[in-house]
Amino acid sequence: MTRTCDVLGRLLPDDVQAVHRLVEQVEAVDRIAPLSEHVLLHLPYGGDAEVRNLLVRDGSEVLAYAHLDVTDQVDGSSAELAVSPGARGRGLGRMLVTELLQQVPDGRLRLWAHGDRPEAAALAQGLAFRRSRVLFQMRRSLVEPLPEPVAPQGVRLRTFVPGQDEEAWTELNNRAFAHHPDQGGWGVHEVELREKEPWFDPAGFFLAERDGRLVGFHWTKVHGGHGADALHDHDVDHSEHEHHDHPPIGEVYIVGVDPSEQGRGLGPWLTLVGLHSLAERGLSEVLLYVDESNTAAVRTYERLGFTRHTTDVMYSH
Numbered sequence: 001m002t003r004t005c006d007v008l009g010r011l012l013p014d015d016v017q018a019v020h021r022l023v024e025q026v027e028a029v030d031r032i033a034p035l036s037e038h039v040l041l042h043l044p045y046g047g048d049a050e051v052r053n054l055l056v057r058d059g060s061e062v063l064a065y066a067h068l069d070v071t072d073q074v075d076g077s078s079a080e081l082a083v084s085p086g087a088r089g090r091g092l093g094r095m096l097v098t099e100l101l102q103q104v105p106d107g108r109l110r111l112w113a114h115g116d117r118p119e120a121a122a123l124a125q126g127l128a129f130r131r132s133r134v135l136f137q138m139r140r141s142l143v144e145p146l147p148e149p150v151a152p153q154g155v156r157l158r159t160f161v162p163g164q165d166e167e168a169w170t171e172l173n174n175r176a177f178a179h180h181p182d183q184g185g186w187g188v189h190e191v192e193l194r195e196k197e198p199w200f201d202p203a204g205f206f207l208a209e210r211d212g213r214l215v216g217f218h219w220t221k222v223h224g225g226h227g228a229d230a231l232h233d234h235d236v237d238h239s240e241h242e243h244h245d246h247p248p249i250g251e252v253y254i255v256g257v258d259p260s261e262q263g264r265g266l267g268p269w270l271t272l273v274g275l276h277s278l279a280e281r282g283l284s285e286v287l288l289y290v291d292e293s294n295t296a297a298v299r300t301y302e303r304l305g306f307t308r309h310t311t312d313v314m315y316s317h
Contacts, residue, residue, distance in 0.1 A: 003056055003057070003058060003063070003092070003095070004056070004057050005054060005055070005056050005095060005096070005099050006054070006055045006057065007052055007053075007054055007099065007103060008052070008053045008054075008055065009047075009049070009051075009052065009053070010045075010046035010047050010048075010049065010051075010053075011043075011046045011047055011053050012046070013046075015053075015055060015062070016043060016044060016046060018055075018061075018062040019043060019053075019055075019062060019065050020043070021062075022062055022063075022064075022065055022082055022084055023035060023040070023065075023082060025084055025085055025086075026082045026083070026084070026085060029085040030085075030115060030117065031115075032114050032115040032310060033114060034080065034081070034082035034114055035067065035080050035082060035114075036080060036112065036114070038182075039067045039080060041193050041194065041197070042193070047067070048069070050069070050070065050071050051067060051068065051069055051070075052067075052068040052070065052103055053065070053066070053067060053068075054066040054067075054068065054081075054096055054099055054100065054103075056092050056095060056096060058087075062084075063083070063084045063087040063092055064081065064082065064083040064084065064087065064092040064093070064095075064096055065081065065082050066079055066080065066081035066082075066096045066097075066099075066100055067079060067080050067081070068100055068103055068104070070103070070104060070105060075108075075110065075181060076104070076106065076108030076109065076110060076316075077100075077103075077104040077105070077106075077108060077109050077110065078109070078110040078111075078112065078314075079097075079100050079109060079110070079111055079112070080111070080112045080114075081093065081096050081097070081100075081111070083096075088119070093119075093123050094123060094126070094127065097109075097111065097123065097127055098127070101127075101317065107317070108316070108317065109129075109316070109317045110132070110133075110314050110315070110316050110317075111124060111129060111314065111315045111316075111317075112312060112313075112314055113312065113313045113314075113315065114312050115310055115311070115312065116134075116310070116311040116312065116313045120313070120315075121313070124315035127317070128317060129315035129316060129317045130315065130316055130317075131313055131314075131315055132314050132315060132316035133181075133291070133292075133293075133313070133314035133316075134291070134292035134293070134311060134312070134313055134314075135289055135290070135291055135292065135311070135312040135313075135314075136289065136290050136291075136292055136298065136308050136309075136310075136311055137287055137288070137289055137308075137309045137310040137311070137312070138287065138288055138289075138290060138298075138301050138302075138306040138307060138308055138309060139285060139286065139287045139288075139306060139307065139309040140275075140285070140286050140287075140301075140304065140305045140306040140307070141284065141285055141305070142250065142275065142278060142279040142283050142284055142285055142286055143284050144305060146272060146275050146276055146279065146304075147272060147304075148272070149269050149270075149272035149273045149276065150265075150269060151269055152264050152265045152266055152269060154210055154211075155208050155209065155210050155215070155216075155266065155269075156208070156209045156210075157206060157207070157208055157209075157273065158206075158207050158209065159202055159203055159204075159205055159206060159207065160202045160205035160206075160207055160217075160219075161202065162195055162202055165207065165214075166188045166191045166192065167188055168214050169191065169207070169214065169217065170186055170187065170188050170190075170191060172214045172215070172216075172217065172256065172258060173186055173217075173254070173256055174186060175258055175259060176256035176257055176258060176259065177256060178259075183254065183256075199221055199222055199223065201222070203277075204219075204220040204221070204222070204274070204277055204278070204281075205217070205218075205219045205220070206218045206219075206220075206270060206273050206274060206277070208266055208269075208270060210261070214258075215257065215258045215260070215261045215266065216255075216256065216257040216258060216261060216266040216267070216270050217254070217255070217256050217270065218252070218254075218255045218270040218271060218273060218274040219253045219254045219255075219274075220250060220251065220252065220253055220274045220277060220278055221250070221251040221253040222248055222249070222250055222251070222278070222281070222283065223248065223249050223250075223251060223287075224247060224248040224249060247284070247285075248283055249283065249284075249285045249286065249287060250275075250278035250281075250283045250285070250286040250287070251286065251287050251288060252271060252274060252275070252286060252287070252288035255267060255270055255271055255274070257270070267300075268300070271304070272304075275304075287309065288301065288306065289312075292311075
């Protein structure tokens with residue numbers, strides 16, 4: 001095998017398609033996507049301008065891929081990678097990570113491993129990475145009864161209006177997640193990217209207002225269907241960068257509350273509003289992501305009937 005490792009900026013369309021095929025192959029075998037939503041959202045456009053894309057090829061075939069973001073000067077660079085199931089055990093993962101370490105400006109690198117697979121742990125340990133962050137995916141049946149949501153006094157509920165609410169929502173999101181490593185520091189562009197996705201539905205994007213000011217929100221999402229008409233159609237044609245072979249499933253995508261409103265019950269109320277909405281749309285299951293270290297949130301979701309389903313791990317160098 002003649003292997004080359006190309007370090008590129010934005011990808012050309014042929015390379016974008018090759019990476020999509022690789023992601024599909026990996027997900028079909030591992031039963032979990034090897035790349036995060038952020039990467040998959042930007043991939044159709046060739047990736048972010050500052051991102052480095054690493055492709056390991058055998059001739060024209062892409063056998064492995066890594067996405068490297070070097071823009072975070074506080075926490076250090078971060079990367080995700082995928083190796084073709086048919087090319088595993090040949091040192092391609094080590095080859096990619098070794099090249100990633102050469103590309104980072106200060107020697108620091110955070111690697112995300114989706115699914116907490118033992119192969120990823122062995123690779124990380126062999127290259128002196130330490131386990132530094134754990135993210136749980138939790139799930140709950142929507143067929144089982146849900147508590148009724150009780151609105152806090154003085155709060156009005158409405159849904160998101162595209163073209164009107166992007167800036168105010170972004171400001172609220174960044175206040176609510178000021179210290180969060182992934183969710184804080186968003187720009188309006190991050191919202192606009194998601195509005196272009198086939199899963200985006202403003203009817204499932206709930207906003208809470210007090211005296212005309214946004215104070216909380218629950219943005220829900222549906223995987224595996226394009227709107228209410230597709231919820232019972234398991235053969236629906238999905239977008240080129242989101243593939244599913246399961247019935248539609250809901251997601252507690254983001255729940256946020258203004259820091260000035262903490263302790264007034266907005267979070268639990270908004271969570272239940274979204275769960276009831278997903279159940280009313282005919283969905284039978286819902287998922288969410290939460291940090292293992294956020295024990296209060298984990299306990300809250302457990303009280304709502306959520307249980308742990310999968311685990312993602314970050315390894316740091």
